[in-house]
Amino acid sequence: MKQNLELLMEMLAALPDPVFILSESGRYVALIGGHDARYYHDGSHLVNFSLHDVLPKELADWFLEQIRQTIEENRLRTVEYALGAHDVKGLELAEGPEQDIWFEGRIQPLSNPVDGERAVVWVARNITERHNMQLQLKNLAELDELTGAYNRRKLMEALEEKFAEFKRYHHPTSLMIFDLDHFKQVNDRFGHIAGDKVLTAMVKLCKKQLRQQDLLCRYGGEEFAVLLPNTDLEEATQLAERLRKTIGQYDYHKELGQAYSITVSAGVSALCSKDKIESLIKRADDGLYQAKASGRNCVIAKSDN
Incomplete structure (x- = not known):
């Protein structure tokens, strides 16, 4: 049993994309995976902070709205957004991409409360290359x-x-x-x-x-x-x-x-x-x-x- 649990934790830690557990009030409950500095910054310090602690108000409000909408609709939702290290307190000097990253966020509500709050799983996948290619194709079609x-x-x-x-x-x-x-x-x-x-x-x-x-x-x-x-x-x-x-x-x-x-x-x-x-x-x-x-x-x- 212990060996299976260790294997499970190792598998979760090795997930290529960061997986966040976020509460309805906007607290970072947990962060798993996403350790490749070519694609992501290490956000492990975010756990137990709230969105408004580490993000500009406009961004924090937007993320909070996505969390609450997902919980209300009780279904998987997908969003796209840009976020850079300069947007997140504590990431200014962290190793990772220098430019803003375009993410695809896949948000799934959890059926059981976490620490007394409703919560979601938020998988953040780096789609910067795809986004830039789409932008180039759009420019080609318009120029x-x-x-x-x-x-x-x-x-x-x-x-x-x-x-x-x-x-x-x-x-x-x-x-x-x-x-x-x-x-x-x-x-x-x-x-x-x-x-x-x-x-x-x-x-x-x-x-x-x-x-x-x-x-x-x-x-x-x-x-x-x-x-x-x-x-x-x-x-x-x-x-x-x-x-x-x-x-x-x-x-x-x-x-x-x-x-x-x-x-x-x-x-x-x-x-x-x-x-x-x-x-x-x-x-x-x-x-x-x-x-x-x-x-x-x-x-x-x-x-x-």
Whole structure:
């Protein structure tokens, strides 16, 4: 019997992933396994501490909610979350991964109370490699391979999301569509490889002018779109003018082998209460074509009036 118990304890200690026993109040009751420092940090010091003792309040509240929800539903639940050594008191200098770890948490309620409390088993599996691969695949599906800007598919998804937010919260949202003037002449004169370099350089210029929340997309060929959250029509028009000037003032000598300037024409529109996504795009498109008809190298803002 003693030998069997020793074998059982050895097997539990050798579990590749850490297994936590957590009480309904958020106390670490026990920790078993997960000793490989290539994948995990040693959290044995956590036992008998509470989640709020060792984690930031927002994180501790989230873990506690998962525990209580699992107990209430009385079933196995699976969650994914990121956690780094810097998030957990006592792990700052511990051996283990330097970057945040992405975990899959499998949470199962225990049928019997532990120290007078309901509790769960929480198995935390390192899925960082899988998460990063999924992120790379998502980026590949959303990015234009040549320029690094987002693609049309990503733009439409983002428009759907911002449209829903606008309907609910009425946050101003604008769209800019711009086109490189006479770009066919660049390809004809310098070749398509040089033309590709121009597009890539232009995208880098734009990204330096845009905010982190703005979404720059290659709409097709030499046509691009910028989705501008929390931006009204006047602000969007001002930004479009800055982009127009920045692109027009840049000398593409490095890309083309000689001094050369390129201008852009742009149309700008903003969401209004009676809008659909299609009407927002159409107004920006109309503004672009009006800018081209007006001699190019200008910005036309189109309101819903």
